[in-house]
Amino acid sequence: MGLRFENKVVIITGGSRGIGAGCVKTFVSEGGKVVIADVRDEAGAALQDELNACGPGEVHYLHCDVTKESDIESLMSTTVQKFGRLDCLINNAGWHPPPQVIDDISLDEFRQLFNLNVLGYFLTCKHSLPHLRKSKGSIINNSSLVAQIGQQKALPYVATKGAVTAMTKALAVDEAPHGVRVNSFSPSLVWTELTEEYLQKAGYKDIDLIMKEMGRNQVMGRAGTVEECGKLCLFLAVDATFMTGVDLPITGGAELDYGRKCHTQP
Template identity: 30%
Template sequence: MRLSGQTAIVTGAARSIGAAIAQRFAREGAKVAIVDVANPELAEQVVAEIVQAGGEAMFVRADVSRRADVEAMVQAVAGRFGTVDILVNNAGIDPRKNWLEITEEDWDRIMGVNVRSQLLCSQAVFPYMKERGRGKIVNVSSVTFLTGQRNLLHYVSSKGAVIGFTRALAREVGEHGITVNCLMPGAVLTETELARFSEEELDASATMLAAAQCFSRRENASDLEGAFVFLASEDSDFITGQTLNVDGGWMFH
């Protein structure tokens, strides 16, 4: 198992990509902290599934855009599992809105969840990683940074900021043996998308993606698991500041 003996924090892990990462990390031997704020019941279900399969997991409810919540969360994880070796900054929101209607509150909210949270979580886990002389931070961006996307200007801007944050943080912490990389998912079919769009809209999206991607099928959260494990494992010890695009060949980057 590639993550045996490691402790991982995965934010936004109650469903979709985050849940898939957490469950795969557990199968690879990691002790996993499921962090979420909006979906506690789903988060507890992910924990139960991991434990039932023989893994170790805990749920911490935290708003990762708030420093006090983040610091308490990391302390709880370290108190339970001893330290923190891996951080996956996956938490994010993607509300759709015409760009002319985006308010200051809209902008600040999405930047808080999608970008500030990554700073706060990275700051909070840094002392544990520094003490051990190694650590893995994996941030989550989006292929929309490359494509642009109507009605998602604030979201796309936040995901571009994540890439800049990744590169700058890699410079800051490399001397301590900590790698910082970014994963850029494509058009992952999520529960939110299934609830948000009609069957006709989903079919139209599938047709468009089939023409745009090298692979004709829709991307699933499970398609990302291997890349996350790679970036969280010792296999990527000499890779840092990089962005890995996992989108089925939609955009070449």
């Protein structure tokens, strides 16, 4: 079999680490021309150099703050100027704040998260679509299982991911006449640098121990990996040619079976 994304072009936001980096590595390994859009210049450049040294695809890093429309316009024009086309957009840039109850969440904090997690996706979708319509390409949005089941002390994050899932479905309807597919995927627990940062800010000392305990929230008994997320995105980009407006769970069965749900003492 040949390379599954050979000579095609994908933009991956937040691609310097975590799930984004897992997607970058997967698409490069299948011959893709990958543009990393991120604000972590050192990490993005390092990943670019690492993967370009081994191929078979090609990586190009561009500084891009997805909350700034001018950065996104430059991202799209530079990508198409360099590679001549755009076949896929993977919206992944985002953030999960530390645990907070509604009493302690300010309007500015909620607005800033919404700007990043939702409006960033909106802007990249908007400015990528003129190019994706030409290639009959696709958009893949990183949502979250918690958009469906909720999460303790994470109201703004859950709300933003719910918006991402809903926006995915609405955009899929609008873009079907243009031949552009729009799908999303919803991870549960995936081990990333952001996961570790969240747990540290939540006050956990033994990160390895709590990750093992949290792994038991999945019926498969473990966290997912960024590589598994990358493979799912490749499937959505290449193989899922009759799928649009779909949100695919990548959860290890976290939403299955009964479990302890009460967070108060009896």
